[in-house]
Amino acid sequence: MADRPTGDTSLPPRAAEFLELRPLLFAIAYRVLGRVTEAEDVVQDTWLHYQDVTERPRSPKAYLSTVVTRLSINVLSSARVRREEYIGEWFPEPLLEDPYQEPERAAELADSVSTAALVLMERLSPLERAAFVLREVFGFDYAAIADTLGRSQSACRQLVVRARRHMARGRARFAADRRAQQELAARFFAAIADGDVDQLRDLLAADVQLVTDTGGNAPAPPRPIVGVENTVRVLASVLPELGRVGLRLEPQPINGEPGALARDREGNLVQAITLETGEGRIRTIRSVSNPDKLTHLGPVADPWQLARDYRESRRRQR
Template sequence: MTQPQQAGPDQLAFQQYRTLLFSVAYRILGTAADAEDLVQDAWFKWSAADRSQVADPKSYLTRIVSNLAMERLRSTRHQRETYVGPWLPEPILTGPDTADGAALADSVSMALLVVLETLSPLERAVFVLKEVFAFSYAEIADAVDRSETAVRQAAHRARGHVQARRPRFTADRASQRDITERFFAAATGGDINTLMELLSPDVTLWTDGGGKVRQALKPVIGLETVARWFAALGTTTYQGIEPGQMRGELTWINGGPGMVFHGPDRVIATMTFDFGPDGRISTIHNVANPDKLHAVADGTRHELT
């Protein structure tokens, strides 16, 4: 971000809320690159504003980012509707601290971001500001330029939609990490029996190649089918890379344990997991579109609120 070397009061005020602004933008958009762009746009607007007229910098900046995010969602709607195969959010690296807070981790999980994709731009912004950041309806109405009544209605619709599509289970974070480690060992070792122990009977695998790399264009469903898919990882050439040239690592992605796969010179895929009430893996999100791997490839761990 282009900013003065000597931090003045205006920059200090902006930096105080920078993490919040990225956190809001990323959840509304589901793309880290666009979220960073919006934070920079917010900086430019903040720099040009008459700040003597700004009573509450937090509300002012949140309003800028929320409206920019809704505009971006509307402008990219056609692109997402015509996307090749499933559209998954852009994964980001997070730290163990994010995973330690169950509510924070869930609010940035791939599973929730996928559900938010089915909301309208207004519903998505209202849900994020209300359910994640606990803004009041009056504050949200000001942020999104709608009446408080309209905001309450949008919040009600969004909450019902998310609850219907995103059942939440109390998850033990240590157990999730353990299951992910066992899955990683079984997949890279071709151990189909262990894979079948770790996967739910109706497990679903979503793969996003965006038409850039070869991936399943529809969800892969069912215990045996998904287990066999992953058991073949260690013996299958992928994106022209031989199995012996691939390297996988366990890390923290979107608030939970995940996997990053590397080729000799690039990141080739990420994998994140959702867990069912029995503790087994119920959903796998596999992102392989190279356009969505920049945030992971650069190694930056994002702080979130």
């Protein structure tokens, strides 16, 4: 396999071009696929394609964006069958930092990579999703999208219109204030650490949901927990016990949203938690505890052993 380009300034022009565009290519692939590992594989395959091109494209950005999008569509089309068979809720692989930075559009880019947005994108067909990402997130014109997707500009406009309609139906109707979100998250995680049930109750929306993605590979409630009292009951009963067996929460933005990484006493990752907020309350608590979706972040704990330790801790308290 050809080597991945590095940051060496002596690289040939083609490798330098690719490195410059790599953050954009990953950002496109991740938003189309919702998986870090698959997006990285697609970006690497794009580099291999670029090495095989005999003549330098007139626009490396246009060429590489086209390749990475088409490869992502192919991967997504085959992955959709697996996702239909997925056990329980499906959430994207947690992304700690988006490598593509455009300061003047930071809020839009963060919103497009949020767990809530990526879950909504699962409703779209692969072509709708790709068209939506290229147009609504990265501002590609319809001529470029048509070339990328091999469709007419009119057809691409229809793809985007349908995608917008689907996304609008599921969007929360609350304006996001980033600072307020972070302050709310800090209070939430502090209340968990202190076991402050009253504070937790005050921070949660009336229809709050606690939802976990395990893929059948970790213990979790069989269905979403809905409502303030049910959610508080679960958090207040489970988390203190997990603390006794060494679980700790590290507040950390995830997918552009307030969140935290949960680790065991050895520092191995147990789950990634994101918070969706609105009107000064936490509306959805999403947790990814499927080990297969956490390995790109480092060593992962055995969730079943943690559950056994939890049960043993409870038994000793009786």
